[in-house]
Amino acid sequence: MQDHGQENDAPIIKVRGLRKAFGSHVVHDGLDLDVRRGEIIGIVGGSGTGKSVLLQQIVGLLTPDAGTIEVFGESVQAKTADEYRALRRRWGVMFQDGALFSSLTVRQNVEAPMREQLDLPDELRETLAGIKVRMVGLEDVAQTKFPSELSGGMRKRAGFARAIALDPEIVFLDEPTAGLDPIGAAAFDTLIRQLQAALGLTVFLVTHDLDSLHAICDRIAVLAEKKVLAVGTMAELMKVDHPWVHEYFHGPRARAALETKDTGKAEKVV
Numbered sequence: 001m002q003d004h005g006q007e008n009d010a011p012i013i014k015v016r017g018l019r020k021a022f023g024s025h026v027v028h029d030g031l032d033l034d035v036r037r038g039e040i041i042g043i044v045g046g047s048g049t050g051k052s053v054l055l056q057q058i059v060g061l062l063t064p065d066a067g068t069i070e071v072f073g074e075s076v077q078a079k080t081a082d083e084y085r086a087l088r089r090r091w092g093v094m095f096q097d098g099a100l101f102s103s104l105t106v107r108q109n110v111e112a113p114m115r116e117q118l119d120l121p122d123e124l125r126e127t128l129a130g131i132k133v134r135m136v137g138l139e140d141v142a143q144t145k146f147p148s149e150l151s152g153g154m155r156k157r158a159g160f161a162r163a164i165a166l167d168p169e170i171v172f173l174d175e176p177t178a179g180l181d182p183i184g185a186a187a188f189d190t191l192i193r194q195l196q197a198a199l200g201l202t203v204f205l206v207t208h209d210l211d212s213l214h215a216i217c218d219r220i221a222v223l224a225e226k227k228v229l230a231v232g233t234m235a236e237l238m239k240v241d242h243p244w245v246h247e248y249f250h251g252p253r254a255r256a257a258l259e260t261k262d263t264g265k266a267e268k269v270v
């Protein structure tokens with residue numbers, strides 16, 4: 001058992017002075033962000049503001065040009081391969097399209113990180129993977145299906161099951177409701193909230209979906225001008241005096257999402 005007690009008050013993710021450029025294209029410059037343990041934080045920003053690039057740097061798939069990233073109080077960058085592997089075991093990632101292995105069944109996809117990180121007998125691994133598949137609301141019959149045999153919503157659930165395969169402390173979700181119909185998106189939001197509460201997860205949620213922000217996020221971080229321009233609750237961000245932030249949180253789609261929330265309707269207005 002690892003003792004994580006001393007980390008409880010410290011941010012679970014701490015980003016300071018982050019800079020990232022691709023050639024002459026600077027995506028992040030002086031970006032700071034704290035994520036609190038146990039919260040659902042939504043990451044929003046215009047297209048190309050670097051939401052996915054930020055996520056990829058935090059999980060160590062891209063290397064910053066400058067600045068520091070700590071997760072669980074440990075630097076993600078300054079790690080040997082074994083140390084990084086141990087750190088990576090404590091989070092799960094769901095990429096935009098679920099990024100499932102097309103040649104593996106749903107259950108085998110969920111088993112993949114278990115095979116990599118855990119030394120379990122086959123039968124136990126299969127049973128545990130089956131439990132994860134059920135936890136995301138997929139029927140048992142889906143376990144032996146291939147990704148191509150699933151609907152978009154089911155593929156996303158399968159991707160979520162794989163992200164929680166190793167009982168992570170943090171899950172990173174990159175636009176999990178993109179491409180889902182309104183009812184499917186609302187159901188996925190509910191699933192995120194339920195699993196977050198049941199498993200005590202911290203959720204890093206990249207999204208364009210204002211309904212998700214209203215429905216499940218504790219705080220929202222806005223990426224603009226190469227940094228985190230503002231971070232706070234929805235109510236706090238609605239008071240921010242910046243053209244993009246104002247338009248985003250007061251525009252017609254924001255009003256529709258707010259109305260949906262206030263009236264408690266299951267469907268969102270599109």
Ligand SMILES: Nc1ncnc2c1ncn2[C@@H]1O[C@H](COP(=O)(O)OP(=O)(O)OP(=O)(O)O)[C@@H](O)[C@H]1O
Nearest residue numbers: 022025027045046047048049050051052053054208
């Ligand atoms: N591997 C890469 N090589 C070169 N440029 C990249 C790479 N990854 C991302 N970029 C560029 O970095 C910028 C930020 O990309 P990113 O995907 O993070 O944006 P985003 O905010 O997630 O956008 P969207 O909301 O459209 O998904 C874009 O201009 C993109 O073209």
